[in-house]
Amino acid sequence: MTHHSAAAQVTTVIIGGGQAGLAMSRALQMASIDHVVLERGQVANSWRTERWDSLRLLTPNWMTRLPGHRYDGGDPEGYMTAAETAAFLDHYRAVIAAPVVTGATVSAVEIDEPGRYRVRTTVGDWRCRSVVVATGACTTPHVPALAGRLPGRIQQLTPTAYRNPDTVDGERVLVVGASAGGAQIADELARAGRDVTLAAGNHVRVPRTYRGMDIHWWMDRLGLLDERWTEVDDIVRARRTPSLQVVGHPDRRPLDLNTLQANGATVVGRLAGVTDAAVQFSGSLANTVTSADLKLGRLLDAIDDHVDATGLGAEVAAPDRPAATVVAEAPLLRSPADIDAVLWATGYRPHYTWLPEQLLDRKGAIVHEGGVMAAPGMYVLGLPFLRRRKSSFLDGVGPDALDLADHLVGWLDGRGHASSRPAPGGPGIRRSDPVGVAL
Amino acid sequence: MTVTESTPTTPVNGVNVEALLGARQALTDAPEAAAFTWRATCDWVLGTHARTEVQGFFGLGQEHERSGHSVDTDHPEIFASADNGMTPVEAVLSGLVGCLTAGVASVATNRGIELRSVKATVEGDMDLQGILGIDGDVRNGFNGVRVDFDIDADASDEEIAAIVAQSQKRSAVFDIVTNPTTVTVSA
Secondary structure (H helix, E strand, O other), rough: OOOOOOOOOOOEEEEEOOOHHHHHHHHHHHHOEEEEOOOOOOOHHHHHOOOEEEEOOOHHHHEEOOOOEOOOOOOOOOOOOOHHHHHHHHHHHHHHOOOOEEEOEEEEEEEEEOOOEEEEEEEEEEEOEEEEEEEOOOEEEOOOOHHHHOOOEEEOOOOOOOOOOHHHHOOOOHHHHOHHHHHHHHHHHHHOOOEEEEEEEOOOEOEEEEEEEEEOOOHHHHOHHHHEOOOOOOHHHHHHOOOOOOOEEEEEEEOOOOHHHHHHOOOEOOOEEEEEOOEEOOOOOOOHHHHHHHHHHHHHHHHHHHHHOHHHOOOOOOOOOOOOOOOOOOOOOHHHHHHHEEEEEEEEOOOOOOOOEEEEEHOOOEEEEEOEEOOOEEHHHHHHHOOOOOOOOOOOHHHHHHHHHHHHHHHHHHOOOOOOOOOOOOOOOOOOOOOOOOO | OOOOOOOOOOOOHHHOOHHHHHHHHHHHHHHHHEEEEOOOOOEEOOOEEEEEEEEEEOOOEEEEEEEEEEEEEEOOHOOOOOOOOEEEHHHHHHHHHHHHHHHHHHHHOOOOOEEEEEEEEEEEEEOOOOOOOOOOOOOOOOEEEEEEEEEEOOHHHHHHHHHHHHHHOHHHHHHHHOOOOOOOOOO
């Protein structure tokens, strides 16, 4: 297709002006690569427009380190609200003077030839040698197909539309999904006096604090967050791991199936089916909670071993393991007539309809190795466990951006498009997962 | 998959993990080959006695023949039957516990744990007021199923619990029993 309007020319186009896009902008700036950051809305758009009111980061403020800038406020142990996160990223954009074009929605990335790309947007086209996809992991909520079988009178919403309990019509709410989003929203609705049923599939239970320290402090200290994608046994499974079942509340309160039940929620198994007569829940809840408790136990064992091995015992509190999960006899069926609203906290699936099909797998996900895509000069950044366990964290995208910027510079310099795997014997040498499980 | 001389060729626990992992990779690369259809045919013998046989299944893109496997089902004498085989509900429990036990062996082997013995006991509770139509509020099927594993292996209690948990996550029959399935019956 011939395009007659003049396209702007730049070496690299970064798509997305959130934490990943800005970190990459800084990394390219340090490498003197001219680039532009295309943002569909404003910087940190999702944080401004698609997050519920009470949401805070899951990681403490001190774990907010981006290339060239870090949190320097007065509450390092606290957890940023969504609005504070947006303000932090806006400030970062100003500090690093990132060349952001706002209001630019990408409609297509076209491959003219390998290493020659055209990025089409609502405000004009760019021609470039390299593209970084930094649109984030949490853009499009995933809703299972059986949602379509629910009667029309039931309100259905996703976490991107939920703001606070007033968003939800009616008293009887089914929350589907027990990871961070589902558990937090179920907790908020139960505390607001709603009749909440939480359908819990596989989830990762962790305490907010253990032995007096934030769980992320422990994970950071044990090196779990720095584990590389080449080091885990099953990276496909590791990348599918749901968010930690935890809340960043100022009082550092725990959030798990026990606290949810104490606040009045009914916990049932994974949503398994919907018919005209019944909403059906899986009978596998007992194994779901046993698996989560076993995984939690292995993590806390690893922390205790670390404390013993490093003589940290005098500095931290005594072990304070959370109680085993107890679920009441869970109902397997519920009449659709007894449900007023369903909140789908069933994860996010980015849709890359604007990318060439040959760069995607059969389920529409980007094919990449540690962020290096199949087309030379194309990269993706900010996805779960892209290169490190912390890749999708505000604190983890920076090292990934620096790695990929290195690779990008090497490719521009004619050093080829080889794998970006750490060299054998280097920091990426394979070792067994210290917790014995993908968190 | 090539087996080098340094690799022992005798699989631990009698499970060929290499072959299982190879199959997993092959079916990841060719997902259409993962579409299987399992079949069985059942002949009524007499009374409540029936014999179910398998003759083959479809998978990996083709038909596979097999023979010699059958199961007799019947009802016990207290139901005025001849007791020529396990009851169908016991066959369901056998399927569940057989599947979970196979899973325990596979998962343990994959984790490098040698099993000395595995014994599983399964119990399913049923209120006969359901199938006899005495009380419409009572369901026909089990109102609860319990499986208890007694496993002797060189592993900690937590490792054994994790193997049993993982076996449930990967079990077809556990899924069949715990989740609804659309069933169509024609005549």
